[in-house]
Amino acid sequence: MSNLIYNSWYVAGWADEFDRTPRQRMLLGKPVVLYRREDGTLVALEDRCIHRMAPLSMGQVEGDDIRCLYHGFRFAPDGQCNDIPGQDMIPRRACVRSYPVYEKSSWAWVWMGDKEPTDTALIADAKALDDPEWILRRGELDYEANYQLINDNLLDLTHLTYVHSNSFGADEAWSVNRPVVETLPNGVRNSRWIVNTPPVPPLGKAAGLDRVDIWTSYDFIIPGVFLLYTAIYQKGTAQDCDFSKPGEDREVLFNNFTSQAVVPTGESTTRYYFSWGPGSAFGDDAIADLMIDTARQAFFEDKVMIEAQQRIIACEPERPPMPSNADKAITLFQRMMKSLDKTDALQQA
Ligand code: FES
Ligand SMILES: [Fe+2]
Known part of the structure; x- marks a missing residue:
């Protein structure tokens, strides 16, 4: 269907x-x-x-x-x-x-x-490539998979631990701790701290530190736009902030932004557009190049897994998945998309 x-x-x-x-x-x-x-x-x-x-x-x-x-x-x-x-x-x-x-x-x-x-x-507020606040690089990737599998992948970043341990150097914290999930008029927001983790790759003022706290928050906007802000802080900042959103007064050691769009080109083909880069206050062209190369490697890791997943699903398309408690954002977003199908939820937003 x-x-x-x-x-x-x-x-x-x-x-x-x-x-x-x-x-x-x-x-x-x-x-x-x-x-x-x-x-x-x-x-x-x-x-x-x-x-x-x-x-x-x-x-x-x-x-x-x-x-x-x-x-x-x-x-x-x-x-x-x-x-x-x-x-x-x-x-x-x-x-x-x-x-x-x-x-x-x-x-x-x-x-x-x-x-x-x-x-x-x-329409989602992605960052323009010439936004002076960021140094952005861009790319595209074509998938032999239905777009929803890519949406689902972006709505549940617990996969970082297993799929992106090489590229992003993601540790176990990404799969163990759960983000706070909020509903937006046209999507969902996932926010959380990753505490006491290596700044991988070592970037900006965080370069000399073994361990840092990372604040990461993204909006996933109908029909499939991912807008992720990440900021690195001194270890201990998450606790000082009571694990809620860090205030402006906290010193950021490094930050970055990525905008990504998942576009169904057909029933089982998808094109993925992305930009990524450091804040211009923290990065330079070399860091922007390094980040987009790392992102390309990571997105290829996603592609291998998702296309393999698509081939298994195609054997028995009606057999349902078994959700875990990490799937909250996926469930919320899929519900929004279903209501859009019939009533066009965006018009009511
Ligand atoms: S003029 Fe376009 S197909 Fe004949
Ligand atoms: Fe991924």
């Missing part, structure tokens, strides 16, 4: 990937072509010519329009066909679907649903 949810904004790519050359992106099993108008604004159309189904992404942009380079039908940004070579009468129904498109946080977002798009202010 499909768990794809159409009435939501999806990342179609990094905004700077798109220019006057039409480019195809798959979103929820549908081909979409994106290009920029003469004024630089984005157009997103169904990538399927109405005539004989050639992809418009193999066509050419003319002014603000795009022409199919099979038999020459031309389409305006609203999807209406406005030229059929050798034919004067163009029926009104001669149009391809036009999708709402919006740029925010260095990503191009496309609304895939039949309903009116929700307020773009509700």
Whole structure:
């Protein structure tokens, strides 16, 4: 049974990937072509010519329009066909679907649903690549797996101990202690301290320390955007803060931010976009490079596990999982996504 949810904004790519050359992106099993108008604004159309189904992404942009380079039908940004070579009468129904498109946080977002798009202010507040507070690097990864498995992976970071002991050097604390899980209008928040742990890799002012306390808090936003803030403090800070959110007065030794988007490209394929990097007050280009290399290694570890998991699930898709008490955020988020499927929860947020 499909768990794809159409009435939501999806990342179609990094905004700077798109220019006057039409480019195809798959979103929820549908081909979409994106290009920029003469004024630089984005157009997103169904990538399927109405005539004989050639992809418009193999066509050419003319002014603000795009022409199919099979038999020459031309389409305006609203999807209406406005030229059929050798034919004067163009029926009104001669149009391809036009999708709402919006740029925010260095990503191009496309609304895939039949309903009116929700307020773009509700799109996740990821960090733009040029945000001066952070030194960010970026990447993408394609998965042969249903998007929900990747959402589930990000909603339960107890896997760090087992999957990422090499890359992130995560110790047992990640699997043993439980985050505080809160519900947000458009997602869930997971926050916790990891206490008395090595600063791995040794970074910034934390470099000389054997043991530190790490505050880590992330929002997971509908339909699959992960926004994680991590800060390193002197050992003992967690206790001094009563294990709650550290105040501004506490000295941060190092911090970093990552924005990640999980995008279903089909029923069992997913594209994962990510940026990561240190706070500009604590890091430099070399540290940013080191962090993104480490992240790539870690995400590849996730990919190996999740694709293997997908192959096992495919043998008996209806057989249910057995949740643990670490699955609270997964359960909450899946419930939100199910309600979105029917009623579009974001519109009510
Ligand atoms: S398929 Fe596009 S014009 Fe024929
Ligand atoms: Fe992971």
